[in-house]
Amino acid sequence: MNKIQTVTLLFLLQLASVFAVLPERMIAASSGGHWIAVTILFAVELLLLWLYLKALSLFPGKTVVEICIGAWGKWGTRLAVIPLLVFLMLDLILLAYYQSIEIKTVLLQQTPIAATSVLFVFLCLYGAWKGLAVIIRASIGWFFLFMPFVLFSVLISIKNFKFHYMFPLWSGSMSFLFHPDFYVGTVIFAGFLFLGMTSSETRIGFGKAAGAVGFSFVFALFSVYIPLLLFGQETAIHLQYPLLLASDTIDMEWVVFDWLPSFYVVSSSALGILKVSVLLWMFVSLLHRLFMPKANSRWILSFACVILYLSCQLIPNIGVLNSYLYLNSYFCLYATIVFPILVFLAAQRRRKKVSA
Amino acid sequence: MLRSEKQSLQGMEKRLYDRFRKSSDFTCRTVVIANEEFRACYLESLVNLRTTLSTINQNTVQPDNDWTRQDFHALEDEDDSVIRLSYELLRGNLILFNKEDSVTVIEPEQPDISRSIAIPNSENPIQSAFDAFTEDIDRNIGLLRKKMISDQLVIETRFIGGRSVKKLAVIYLEGTARPKVIESIRKSLDENSDKELTTARDLTRMLGHPKFAITPTYISSELPTETVQNLMNGKVVILVDQLSFAFAFPAIVTDLWTTTMDANFPQIFQVFLRIIRVGATLLAVTLPGLYVVLNSVNPELLRIQLAITVAKSREGVPYPSIIEMLLVLLLLEMIIEATIRLPKNIGPTITMIGGILLGQAIVQAKLVSNLLIIILVASAIANFAHTSYMNAIGIRIYKYVVMIASSFFGILGLEGAMIWITLYFASLTTCSVPYLSLSLKGQASDE
Incomplete structure (x- = not known):
């Protein structure tokens, strides 16, 4: 086991959320100077990450759940974890649905969503079944298989950039702070939650984690600015998949492939599978550890997958998805902001208890 | 009295x-x-x-x-x-x-019934020592001792078996091989010391390797030089009496594209060769699937000129591309199998017949498309660019999974199959070593 794998997984998870939500939300939330919104988002994430990892480093070898149980007992922890579980389940469903829809629109127009999500959910089930250690190990393989596609789809559009769309660089108003879309963007924080549940030998320090987050920040900027520089704010705000369309504007003679967005979808759905597997694993292990210690975790996992699959079929269209996303952003704020702080406080309290 | x-x-x-x-x-x-x-x-x-x-x-x-x-x-x-x-x-x-x-x-004089040391029959060493293992285990151990003069070379011999007793030797380099690996091999040999051991599969079963692994969990070699390199890379080698191969445990992912013979070349040649082999691995797995994707599920991925050419080459072929592909692949697999065991003087006949059959007649009869033959040849060549025949078989099998997934889900199926294989490799652990490791030496970094 090596730490590079964990860092890679963190980076890929960040990237998954960046590609899935960030561009359209940021473009919708802010009318100019988008980099401010993105930067604030990532600065908050770094702060939370520091708190989270600080709490973990005080108790090496223990997961967040154990730290919380030590501080507040079993019921207090359960109470703290319930909103997190709701968030995980909602996020899982939304992410799976979002990816299936994207795959359907771009790659498999003829295939019903019921069929594509079978494959999607099955792969996630397989990943979560094998456990986090395996996903962490596989993440390097994933990195080498799919990063070329990510880079390719991000970089090809550069030649069509109109750089004056970048202005105004500074909008002055922080109006995006009052925009719900901005808070939907906090989903990207969910990437670091898994760090608290790894075994001790794969645990990474703040420096390395910050490196991964910083690296993904570059990609986040890319993802927001590529559609902006191609279409401009006025057009981009109306697009459902801005980044996807950005790669469709390119015509490159030397590539044998014509329909370039498929590269983007291939890479982003692979990242989506990765993220869903990790979240699914987290969901199941939290549930198993705190609420159903007697049940076989593989049964819980299978059951969760069935629910995931069925709920994907029940969401009627992408508009409904959006309203759920807004609903989920409340839970998301809890899971990604309050929960790490709670863990930090638990760690402090527990340390005082031990030292006293 | x-x-x-x-x-x-x-x-x-x-x-x-x-x-x-x-x-x-x-x-x-x-x-x-x-x-x-x-x-x-x-x-x-x-x-x-x-x-x-x-x-x-x-x-x-x-x-x-x-x-x-x-x-x-x-x-x-x-x-x-x-x-x-x-x-x-x-x-x-x-x-x-x-x-x-x-x-x-x-201990008497024995009649001369074992083979003398000769050049290897199933491997082609380039610029390396040419002696190969024989059936006699003591002679094989001697070959290793001669190639590696070191007091850290540990050789543990033991006898295993119920009905028939077999001598085997566990060989490793102390300080280089991981203690955990040695311990796990020792333990599983102790536990299964009463089982029969005649084939390589008996050995892997004894060591508790997964029964249905699609990739070999060991490397076999008949070259002492290569075995010595394996030892120096931290592997544990098991020699079995009357098997003229040394089995090195555990296999890791890099063994798919590295051979220890590369170390005889300049560094840059080695890097070049390995990149080619990695590329060949990817191509061998994905090419047939990609053909199915581009032909029947996602033709819009291709540039329009190319898409038309592809469609034209399939003009008159009566069945879907997956059937076409499966038919010809089956033929190809049979040719490969047929040529392996034939006497050397009949082999060329099969090659010729196969070449004519696949290359010309089947296309002219409009049974398959031209393009398919190109894809097929490319993937077959890529398949055998691997370092050993064993590795190639796993890939030969896995490409069918890729193809079938692709025929259902197009490019998504291809992607899903690749994701699945990554997860599968990540979950594979033999002798306490994850398959996705880059090196076995000490506690070096895993992939």
Whole structure:
């Protein structure tokens, strides 16, 4: 086991959320100077990450759940974890649905969503079944298989950039702070939650984690600015998949492939599978550890997958998805902001208890 | 007194006779060594009695040689001594009884029934040593000892088996191989020491490797040079008597595209060769699937000119591309299998027939498209660009999974199959080492 794998997984998870939500939300939330919104988002994430990892480093070898149980007992922890579980389940469903829809629109127009999500959910089930250690190990393989596609789809559009769309660089108003879309963007924080549940030998320090987050920040900027520089704010705000369309504007003679967005979808759905597997694993292990210690975790996992699959079929269209996303952003704020702080406080309290 | 001695001697001989009643090569006869009479029991097929006797007689002629008194020990008339003696007989030793009710076991001259060291038959070393392992395990160990003069080379021999006993040697380099790996191999060999061991699969089952792994969990090699390199890379080598291959455990993902022979080349050549092999791995797995994707599920991925060419080349082919692909792949697999075991002078015929059949006739008959043949040839070549035949088989099998997934889900199926294989490799752990490791030396970084 090596730490590079964990860092890679963190980076890929960040990237998954960046590609899935960030561009359209940021473009919708802010009318100019988008980099401010993105930067604030990532600065908050770094702060939370520091708190989270600080709490973990005080108790090496223990997961967040154990730290919380030590501080507040079993019921207090359960109470703290319930909103997190709701968030995980909602996020899982939304992410799976979002990816299936994207795959359907771009790659498999003829295939019903019921069929594509079978494959999607099955792969996630397989990943979560094998456990986090395996996903962490596989993440390097994933990195080498799919990063070329990510880079390719991000970089090809550069030649069509109109750089004056970048202005105004500074909008002055922080109006995006009052925009719900901005808070939907906090989903990207969910990437670091898994760090608290790894075994001790794969645990990474703040420096390395910050490196991964910083690296993904570059990609986040890319993802927001590529559609902006191609279409401009006025057009981009109306697009459902801005980044996807950005790669469709390119015509490159030397590539044998014509329909370039498929590269983007291939890479982003692979990242989506990765993220869903990790979240699914987290969901199941939290549930198993705190609420159903007697049940076989593989049964819980299978059951969760069935629910995931069925709920994907029940969401009627992408508009409904959006309203759920807004609903989920409340839970998301809890899971990604309050929960790490709670863990930090638990760690402090527990340390005082031990030292006293 | 004398009478009872006689009885016991005859009793032991009789018991051995009973035990080997059905083996016609078991012999007991009276021999004379240094003017004394002995009864010698042995298996004719494994002992060259005449040379053995003359060697012993030569030795006894020398002054102050008292071997007949020293080596003999009293005969215990018990069941387990019969078993022990018959085991010695089976290993090709000579048993001598003297008149004083004592027995000795002598390692005789053996008839020359093992192969001498020759050049490898199934591997083609380039710019390297050309000697290869033979069937005799002691000779193989000797080859390794000669190639690697080091006191850290640990050789543990043990005997394994129930009905038939097999000698095997666990060899590793102390300080280089991970203790955890050695421990896990030792443990599983101890646990299964009564199982039969005749094939490589018996060995992997003994070591508790997964039964249905699609990638080999060990590397086999008949080259001592390569085995030495494997040892230096931290692998544990197991030699089995009468198998002319050394098995190196555990295999990791880099073994798919590295061979230790690369170390004989300049660094940059090695990097180049390895990149080619990695590329070949990817191509061999994805190309047939990609053909199906671009032909039947996602033709819009291709540039329009190319898409039209592809469609034109399939004009007149009556069935879907997945069937087309499966048909021709089946043919190709059969050609590969057919050529492997044929005598060398018939092999070219098959190649020629196969070439004509696949290359020309089948296309002209509009049974498959032109493009398919190109894809097929490319993937077949890519398949055999691997470092060993064993690795190539796993990939040959896995490409069918990729193809079927692609025919259902197009490019998504291809992607899903690749994700699945990554997860599968990540979950594979043999001898306590994850398959996705980059190196076995010490605690070096995993992939």
